[in-house]
Amino acid sequence: MNAERIPDIIIGRLPVYLRALQRMAEKGVQTTSSQELGERVGISAAQIRKDISQFGEFGKQGTGYHIPFLLDKLRAILKVDRIWDVALVGAGDMGHALARYQGFSNRGFQIVMVFDNDPSKVGQMAGNFKVENTDVMVERIRAAGVKVAMLTVPAAAAQEAADLLAKAGVKAILNYAPISLNVPPDVRVQHIDPATHLQRMTYYL
Amino acid sequence: MNAERIPDIIIGRLPVYLRALQRMAEKGVQTTSSQELGERVGISAAQIRKDISQFGEFGKQGTGYHIPFLLDKLRAILKVDRIWDVALVGAGDMGHALARYQGFSNRGFQIVMVFDNDPSKVGQMAGNFKVENTDVMVERIRAAGVKVAMLTVPAAAAQEAADLLAKAGVKAILNYAPISLNVPPDVRVQHIDPATHLQRMTYYL
């Protein structure tokens, strides 16, 4: 065990372990080893043991890790042993796809509101949600205590929307706009930009 | 200049610089400094200078970097000074959103074919593309010499689809399925999984 600050890079790998373990559990596998898990996710066994051991002694010598137990621990560490309400901002194609995506609920998230500033979209449906006007966003998010948002507006509108989200008390933004957001230090941002991801690979072609 | 192997972590930052510079260029800005660029993307000035200097001396003491020049260099390094044809596999909501996405062409990519194995989707339109049957995928990709693919099929179908893509000669896969893919060593994979990205932030909430 270790009470010191855990490096960000380790936190970043835990969701990958969690995802792989969840898949194994679905297949009914009860036990795994750092070796086996490492092969699945492409990370060395030593690193997996070291990462996990930052948080406790969750394995057993000779037998490895009991998957349901390790799942519980990882979910608790990552705070996805609960369901986070998520606000979706931007009801374009990507927003609609996310609103209809079935994969969030068993990973700790559920969309609860959808916003757009285009009057022709407000009032329309996105998945099961009625699109609301961005005018009421800060108020709605604050009242609901939502801390997590996904941003799928055009690049030109993204910074302004991020400012509103920060103002509304959102602390985690998943940004689909192809632009680096400027946010207060207590707000975390993750980027999803397909072009950027593709460009990380073309260098090697 | 430096002919040695460039670390992956540096290559991974170049698309971020490229994106920020492209945005500055659109606004008509001609020149920037490592300091200014660093503030925009949240990376130290020293690191930006070091990263860029791996590939040549692209700046000028006293004045910084000429943006159009640096853009050209970065595009050439990342091999996005051309347009890569991309195959899209999976014509669900996410596939449709990507097929209609306008942001690829000025970043070095264009979708040229869309596949799905669901007979009810084959023949339908996704963006401007007629969805083709996965049966003909290997042959079509091979014949067209496509090297880049985006994978938006359900998790259960992703590994099989990845195997076909590898067989077809694809060397870069952008994987939207929430599963770690197993591919030959000469194939690169990047993951886009919104739940994983969100889980990297909930730890800090």
Added chain:
DNA sequence: TAGATTGTTAATCGATTAACAATC
């Protein structure tokens, strides 16, 4: 017990930062 695999230490490896001479 014998075999397997953890948790952890120490060694290695790699990345980041600070500082500054060079120079535009």
Added chain:
DNA sequence: TAGATTGTTAATCGATTAACAATC
């Protein structure tokens, strides 16, 4: 020239790996 900023070196910091005693 004076001011600004690069490219690069050396120092620091942090992450990964290898190895193995502990133990299930």
